[in-house]
Amino acid sequence: MKEYSFTRKVRVYDQADIIVAGGGPAGCAAAIAATRTGKKVILLEHSGQLGGMGTLGNVSIFMGVGNVTGIYREIIAETLPDQLPKSHTESIWPQYNPFLVRHYLNTKLEKEGVKVLYHASFIGVVKEEDTVTAVIVNTREGLVAVEAKGVIDCTGDGRVAIDAGADYTSGREEDGLTQPMTLMFMMTNTGKKVEPYLPEDCYYYKDKAELPQGRHLFWEQGTDGTLLVNMTRVKGNGAKIDDINYAEKESLRQVFSVAHYLQRNGFETYALTHIPGQVGVRETNQIVGHYTLTEADLLAGRRFDDVVAQTNYEIDVHSPDGKPGTDERTLSGYDIPYRSLLPKGLRNVIVAGRSISATHVAMSSMRVQATCYAMGQSAGVAASQAIDKGCDMADIDIHRLHEVLNAQGVVFLK
Numbered sequence: 001m002k003e004y005s006f007t008r009k010v011r012v013y014d015q016a017d018i019i020v021a022g023g024g025p026a027g028c029a030a031a032i033a034a035t036r037t038g039k040k041v042i043l044l045e046h047s048g049q050l051g052g053m054g055t056l057g058n059v060s061i062f063m064g065v066g067n068v069t070g071i072y073r074e075i076i077a078e079t080l081p082d083q084l085p086k087s088h089t090e091s092i093w094p095q096y097n098p099f100l101v102r103h104y105l106n107t108k109l110e111k112e113g114v115k116v117l118y119h120a121s122f123i124g125v126v127k128e129e130d131t132v133t134a135v136i137v138n139t140r141e142g143l144v145a146v147e148a149k150g151v152i153d154c155t156g157d158g159r160v161a162i163d164a165g166a167d168y169t170s171g172r173e174e175d176g177l178t179q180p181m182t183l184m185f186m187m188t189n190t191g192k193k194v195e196p197y198l199p200e201d202c203y204y205y206k207d208k209a210e211l212p213q214g215r216h217l218f219w220e221q222g223t224d225g226t227l228l229v230n231m232t233r234v235k236g237n238g239a240k241i242d243d244i245n246y247a248e249k250e251s252l253r254q255v256f257s258v259a260h261y262l263q264r265n266g267f268e269t270y271a272l273t274h275i276p277g278q279v280g281v282r283e284t285n286q287i288v289g290h291y292t293l294t295e296a297d298l299l300a301g302r303r304f305d306d307v308v309a310q311t312n313y314e315i316d317v318h319s320p321d322g323k324p325g326t327d328e329r330t331l332s333g334y335d336i337p338y339r340s341l342l343p344k345g346l347r348n349v350i351v352a353g354r355s356i357s358a359t360h361v362a363m364s365s366m367r368v369q370a371t372c373y374a375m376g377q378s379a380g381v382a383a384s385q386a387i388d389k390g391c392d393m394a395d396i397d398i399h400r401l402h403e404v405l406n407a408q409g410v411v412f413l414k
């Protein structure tokens with residue numbers, strides 16, 4: 001393989017206590033939580049919006065996790081107050097408006113005092129031995145450096161940890177295949193018949209069996225006539241150039257085809273009204289952490305002393321071969337340990353969100369948004385404590401972490 005080495009002098013744009021890379025559920029919560037502990041936080045977001053897959057990919061429904069707590073609970077209280085459960089142990093599955101949540105997160109992070117850099121992509125770390133001292137960021141002004149004492153990697157792909165040298169795995173143990181990608185879209189009930197439209201190169205699905213997932217999967221919870229559709233499916237790993245290139249085109253083709261099918265099968269008055277700007281990516285890289293969460297932990301309902309998030313969301317593996325079929329198994333509830341957020345070999349990096357250390361099956365459950373918010377919140381507080389103590393992220397006092405999380409409104413089930 002031909003290679004170049006690339007050296008460049010890069011100006012330091014700013015300094016922070018903590019850099020959060022990625023503004024999805026995990027990143028937003030991490031940034032808020034760390035800021036609330038008095039730290040200067042800079043959040044780098046590759047796109048022009050916060051919310052990650054929830055807004056960017058139009059994944060605008062929260063799956064139930066059995067513990068509506070912390071920042072996630074606040075978000076529900078502030079955006080969907082009617083859905084707020086009395087007890088934090090009650091599961092909710094609310095559909096939400098991704099455009100409003102996008103606006104809400106902009107305002108929320110601004111009010112909290114987080115410095116968000118939009119259109120700012122993490123591209124590499126500057127390291128001194130096992131410590132990251134700065135990150136290189138591609139911005140609208142070109143490459144800049146941002147210095148920090150700690151980094152929370154919420155890119156969903158483990159991008160920071162991997163660049164800093166962490167080991168990672170990808171997909172199923174036997175063949176490396178990840179869950180497929182899906183472009184979720186919206187249709188709206190116009191109240192009058194809509195002419196079904198099928199662009200060139202799209203598919204005419206005769207019946208349910210011919211659909212990409214071989215099933216119907218949509219939600220219509222609100223009163224504004226919005227139908228949220230999760231019915232496309234494209235094989236591939238969203239962290240691979242060729243796979244994502246194919247998926248962007250193929251998933252859009254499927255969107256038009258599924259919409260056309262629905263307009264002929266029960267949704268005759270629904271127009272195709274929103275297609276997000278990028279395909280949804282479920283699974284890419286998992287860092288190798290101090291502990292790897294496994295299917296056995298989930299099935300056993302395992303509890304950990306260093307719990308940082310809890311969920312009872314099911315095992316939910318969309319078939320990695322891209323064909324119809326989903327491995328769905330209910331769970332009683334389990335803990336995610338702090339050690340799964342710590343990439344081996346790095347002193348001041350925490351990973352939160354869907355790319356923590358977990359097996360393919362375990363990640364299929366812990367990946368949903370509420371759990372990512374919970375992991376992010378814990379990571380934000382943990383990073384802050386490590387900075388205060390002058391220790392490695394791995395050496396914080398878990399009891400103290402739980403105390404501060406508790407003061408931030410987080411309740412863990414015993």
Ligand SMILES: Cc1cc2nc3c(=O)[nH]c(=O)nc-3n(C[C@H](O)[C@H](O)[C@H](O)COP(=O)(O)OP(=O)(O)OC[C@H]3O[C@@H](n4cnc5c(N)ncnc54)[C@H](O)[C@@H]3O)c2cc1C
Binds near residue numbers: 054057123230369
């Ligand atoms: C099709 C689909 C359906 C799903 N269905 C549901 C559902 O019904 N309910 C549910 O709760 N969950 C669902 N999920 C899961 C959930 O949406 C994600 O797992 C969750 O959003 C992950 O959160 P995260 O913060 O870890 O990462 P992401 O949401 O992936 O966010 C990562 C963020 O980091 C940014 N980023 C990436 N690289 C960089 C970089 N180099 N520099 C700067 N920023 C970067 C991205 O732009 C993004 O904003 C679904 C996911 C998909 C794809």
